Amino acid sequence: MSALPSHLELVQGVVLPKPVGAHPVLDFVNTRSEWTGSGPARTEWLTSYETFLIWNAYVGLLSAATVLRLTEQAGAGEAARRLQATLDFRAELYDVLTGQATDHAFEAAARLIEKASGRRHLARSEDGTQIVGWELPEDLELPLHNLAVLAGELLTGPDRAHVRTCPSCGWLFLDPRGRRRWCSMATCGNRAKVRAHAARTAAS
Template identity: 75%
Template sequence: MNALPSHLELVRGVVLPKPVGAHPVLDFVNTRSEWTSRASARTEWLTSYEAFLIWSAYVGLQPSGLIDRLIEQADPVEGPRLLRTTLDFRGELYDVLTGAPGNAFEPVARLIEKASGRRRLVQSGDGTSWELPEDLVLPLHHLAVLAGELLTGASREYIRTCPSCGWLFLDQRGRRRWCSMATCGNRAKARAHAARVR
């Protein structure tokens, strides 16, 4: 059996990167291997909408029972269509979060508005919460709502970009440089060491 690198995990038959972003929306944009180029990633972890559904349960955004029901509902037309929407949103959201020049804001804002508009305020027990209708698009729309909260909230100023791979993470204490010491941090240390002994 081949062991996976320590930054990856096999979840329900799908290989996923372990969360390092300290925020689920940032971990969502970190589901491709690097953002140093806008071209297709060397490694794409969201290879199907089902993989995205499994990811959303893995990072704790959705209960796994819901994901089981949605995977059963997924059909061969709707799944690939939603995957394209998800990956487009991910790329545009990355540009908005990093302040890249371009026209990413409009499509990002429209999806966040659409998702927010589908929420219902419901009362359960002694609590009140926002709920989205249970359908295949729920996990994407839930993520879009969270992206809207991140964009308008106080944490936004703590979003940092890994100088090696372009992944995003929150750095509230101002002490993180790399997305992860296990990957980019170690590579940088090894490079610095090689430069010293040369």
Template identity: 45%
Template sequence: MHWTDVDGLRMPVLLAGHPGLELCNTWAGWGHPPGPHREWLRGYDHLATWAGHASLLDVPAVRRLRAAARREPAEAELALAAARSFRAALRTLLLDRGDAGAFRAVAAQARRAAAAARLTADADGVVSWTLSPDNPLDLPLLACARSAADLLCTPARAHVRACPGADCGWLFLDPRGRRRWCTMAVCGNRAKVRAYANRH
């Protein structure tokens, strides 16, 4: 099964090994004709909930964002559209490092994330980076952009693979060079069934 229930919303299972790749996996059937059934980020609630599901935001932040989206639906739609656009550019760049247009789009959001980053310390003195964007509804996108930029700067980028499964195209990290499918239980088994049917 490709999905799980998170706070009453269907979310794609996490199987990619990195939040940036997980964002790309919120669309099903890359390279196939678009359709509403392919979209996991169907509304801003889904985007905010996904960011928590992918461990980019904590539960209180997700709740605040969902409440803010209800107060400002137009701003939430803009933030959702920007996240979807970033998702497409990021996937293109991960699979084609020479795509200059995709790089510019990803780098622009990474710059916004860097500009919104603040070094903070909690009551116990634990220091961490937090994001304080001008528009709080951009928080899921910027958190993902920051994480994706980190991936792009590491050797792990060379281990990104796309599932060849029919109507899939999900991304995952394959550092050992042995993984073919996003998940053997779904895409791998479907391919085995088709191969068996073709032989018989």
């Protein structure tokens, strides 16, 4: 078997891109390649609902136990519908985050964020002494709704001003210090260096 490129990782039998967005919502958006073209992804990493669950555990959004339970619950038709809803939201969210959403895309993303936020309940510890925080019901909608809640917080919070787009591939990342240009030096940064070198060589 050939080695994977350095920006990818084999996780529980599926290939996933390593997180570079510095925010789970941006890493979610970065689960397909080449946002810069308007066509389909050159590489789609969320190839099934189960893969989406594995990705959630990989980036620390769901526990391994939850992923196991949801994987067992997901029937084929239901899983396919959940995956499609996830990919639709990812595309709408990308347009909202990059300031290019149509009214339709914005409304669709906003309705999901509102619905997910409304399903949260305030949970406390079993002995009743501590507030655990906001929780969503553990059902098949959990992974998408959890991301929708986080997306709502990102869009309305201070990090929103620090979201940047990689000029090469269109991936998103947080850049609070204004120093990052590329999603990753190992991929797009390096490609740009090679292109610049080739241009210099051709010109000389």
